[in-house]
Amino acid sequence: MSFLALEKLEKRWPDGTHAVRGVDLAISEGELVVLLGPSGCGKTTTLRMVAGLEMPSAGRVRLGGADVTALPPSQRDVGFVFQFYALYPHMTVAENIAFPLECAGVARPERDAAVQRVAERLDLVALLGRRPRALSGGDQQRVGLARAMVRKPRLWLMDEPLGSLDAARRAEMCELIRVQQLADRVTTIYVTHDQEEAMRLADRIVVMSQGEIVQAAPPREVYDRPATLFVAKFVGSPGMNLIEGDVRAGRFVPAGAHASIALPNAVADGRVVLGARPEHLRLDPAGALRGRVALEAHAGPWRHVHVEGPWGRALALTSAHETHATGAEVRVAFDPAGIRLFDAASGRSLA
Amino acid sequence: MSTTTDVRRHRGGSTIAWSLVGPTLLLLIAFNVFPLIYNIALSFTNRELVGEDSRFVGTTNYTRVFSDPLFAGALRRTALFVVCAVGAELMLGFALALALVREFRLKRAVLAVVLVPMMLSPAVMGLYWALILNGNYGVVNQILGSIGLPQPQWLTDRDLKFWSIVVVDVWMWTPFMALIALAGLSAIPPHLYEAAEIDRASRWRVFMRITLPMTAPLLGLAVLLRATDALKQFDLVMATAGPNDAATQTLSTLLYQTVFRDGKIGLGAAFACVVLVLVIALATVFTRYLDHLRRARET
Numbered sequence: 168m169s170f171l172a173l174e175k176l177e178k179r180w181p182d183g184t185h186a187v188r189g190v191d192l193a194i195s196e197g198e199l200v201v202l203l204g205p206s207g208c209g210k211t212t213t214l215r216m217v218a219g220l221e222m223p224s225a226g227r228v229r230l231g232g233a234d235v236t237a238l239p240p241s242q243r244d245v246g247f248v249f250q251f252y253a254l255y256p257h258m259t260v261a262e263n264i265a266f267p268l269e270c271a272g273v274a275r276p277e278r279d280a281a282v283q284r285v286a287e288r289l290d291l292v293a294l295l296g297r298r299p300r301a302l303s304g305g306d307q308q309r310v311g312l313a314r315a316m317v318r319k320p321r322l323w324l325m326d327e328p329l330g331s332l333d334a335a336r337r338a339e340m341c342e343l344i345r346v347q348q349l350a351d352r353v354t355t356i357y358v359t360h361d362q363e364e365a366m367r368l369a370d371r372i373v374v375m376s377q378g379e380i381v382q383a384a385p386p387r388e389v390y391d392r393p394a395t396l397f398v399a400k401f402v403g404s405p406g407m408n409l410i411e412g413d414v415r416a417g418r419f420v421p422a423g424a425h426a427s428i429a430l431p432n433a434v435a436d437g438r439v440v441l442g443a444r445p446e447h448l449r450l451d452p453a454g455a456l457r458g459r460v461a462l463e464a465h466a467g468p469w470r471h472v473h474v475e476g477p478w479g480r481a482l483a484l485t486s487a488h489e490t491h492a493t494g495a496e497v498r499v500a501f502d503p504a505g506i507r508l509f510d511a512a513s514g515r516s517l518a
Numbered sequence: 519m520s521t522t523t524d525v526r527r528h529r530g531g532s533t534i535a536w537s538l539v540g541p542t543l544l545l546l547i548a549f550n551v552f553p554l555i556y557n558i559a560l561s562f563t564n565r566e567l568v569g570e571d572s573r574f575v576g577t578t579n580y581t582r583v584f585s586d587p588l589f590a591g592a593l594r595r596t597a598l599f600v601v602c603a604v605g606a607e608l609m610l611g612f613a614l615a616l617a618l619v620r621e622f623r624l625k626r627a628v629l630a631v632v633l634v635p636m637m638l639s640p641a642v643m644g645l646y647w648a649l650i651l652n653g654n655y656g657v658v659n660q661i662l663g664s665i666g667l668p669q670p671q672w673l674t675d676r677d678l679k680f681w682s683i684v685v686v687d688v689w690m691w692t693p694f695m696a697l698i699a700l701a702g703l704s705a706i707p708p709h710l711y712e713a714a715e716i717d718r719a720s721r722w723r724v725f726m727r728i729t730l731p732m733t734a735p736l737l738g739l740a741v742l743l744r745a746t747d748a749l750k751q752f753d754l755v756m757a758t759a760g761p762n763d764a765a766t767q768t769l770s771t772l773l774y775q776t777v778f779r780d781g782k783i784g785l786g787a788a789f790a791c792v793v794l795v796l797v798i799a800l801a802t803v804f805t806r807y808l809d810h811l812r813r814a815r816e817t
Contacts, residue, residue, distance in 0.1 A: 249709055
């Protein structure tokens with residue numbers, strides 16, 4: 168039996184918005200699950216329902232085998248890290264971290280010892296006497312993290328904790344969170360709209376869109392085998408190349424182009440969208456699709472080449488040494504292993 | 519700092535600067551600085567309201583102030599008034615604010631009604647309350663009598679009238695405290711309460727550790743304003759009991775009595791100086807404390 172289970176979870180706001188539509192999710196103990204999706208997809212609402220900060224309109228939340236749907240947050244034994252820190256501004260860092268212990272009636276010496284331990288783990292010892300206002304965003308969120316950790320709750324819930332930090336701080340904090348989570352093996356749900364963060368952290372990514380789960384799978388699988396066109400576009404930076412066309416007699420024929428691409432697997436004829444990651448595209452004189460270089464950009468060890476043709480646009484990754492003049496005629500070849508097909512009507516992955 | 523140096527650098531701008539600040543400065547000197555100095559000078563004379571005869575008497579007036587049992591009584595009474603009235607206003611106002619901070623139907627209408635007492639003139643309110651509390655035909659005693667309860671002489675009973683004035687003051691100024699407390703409560707971010715819920719804080723602990731400390735600086739300011747105002751309590755006492763009633767005499771009414779009824783301007787000036795020093799001392803201590811609170815929060 169799973170440690171945490173969401174069963175047919177629903178949330179309707181008083182204004183009629185249907186924020187969460189029948190979310191089913193089972194999470195095992197020690198797992199770090201990232202809820203990933205664009206803003207307004209219901210991921211934060213789902214997290215808040217797990218915390219008890221929001222009451223579901225329907226459905227159940229089970230934690231450790233018990234139904235906690237009707238319980239207030241205080242009876243669920245969870246730690247929550249807020250997007251905007253939610254630190255108590257009039258308390259020092261030490262008092263902030265100690266507050267959950269203070270509420271639990273832990274005696275002063277033990278409280279201080281616990282705060283000291285957490286502060287050492289998160290490198291906060293030098294800041295214990297300061298007040299939140301005097302701290303940088305990253306430091307404030309580390310205090311938020313420490314406060315969520317100090318009581319050793321059964322569940323860590325994190326609501327876009329790094330959303331207001333700059334990129335460098337975010338990468339550093341990501342690593343810190345993962346290291347701490349692995350050390351304690353605390354079951355964690357982490358909400359973000361940043362797919363890179365999700366990739367870095369997750370045991371399993373749950374992609375949400377319009378209140379529903381679109382795909383729940385390990386990062387590698389979400390990246391390699393997106394379940395829908397939405398996931399294909401949303402995950403990966405940049406997203407998958409998508410080319411509309413038809414399958415005819417086992418070959419992909421792009422719309423508006425006199426060409427065809429051999430498909431690795433047998434697929435029934437019909438309207439489809441072909442997807443391929445930029446790293447699975449090559450510029451090759453023997454390639455199937457003809458086009459012109461629209462734009463070229465340097466990207467570290469790679470070079471981004473945007474190719475335009477009657478079939479649409481595609482982005483190929485080439486070696487940094489290769490250069491292509493804008494407007495030059497090129498041909499694009501596809502690595503057969505990297506080709507994914509989606510049903511044009513439903514957007515779902517075909518095999 | 520930078521603005522002062524800027525002004526100094528642009529010498530040409532000083533004419534404009536003076537012409538802008540000048541009128542206000544003149545008014546301040548005419549109505550604040552000069553009267554203050556004149557008052558201090560008067561306090562060392564035996565000047566009276568009638569008669570031209572006035573000469574320097576040294577610190578005689580001050581010795582009289584400090585040995586005058588009337589002054590000691592008024593000081594004690596005023597202190598009691600400030601503590602009781604402002605204390606009750608603070609507690610009732612805060613309770614009212616706690617009740618009003620949540621959203622409910624007709625909140626705006628209720629808020630408007632609650633604020634009415636504060637909007638009315640204290641002198642007018644004093645007269646109204648004198649009617650309401652009148653021992654013979656006042657509304658309060660009419661009601662008490664109709665249900666067979668005793669009808670105390672609210673404004674003439676020696677032991678009661680001081681407290682009647684306290685009650686009227688509380689009635690008038692509780693809305694002010696409530697308004698400020700409401701502003702303080704509304705400024706607490708809701709996610710702090712969510713964090714406290716996650717941290718398993720009891721309602722009492724949330725109140726003691728979050729609600730109260732976070733509204734304290736603003737409440738402190740309101741207490742300071744009310745306390746300095748209550749120290750000067752005059753209109754309510756005048757409207758209900760008059761300036762020369764031993765049971766209700768405050769510093770301000772004693773001052774009025776000394777100067778305008780007894781006609782002793784020199785002695786009154788000395789009174790005023792002592793009261794002024796007292797108020798400044800209290801206010802300074804209090805603002806220091808508030809400042810300390812604020813600064814502690816930013817390190």
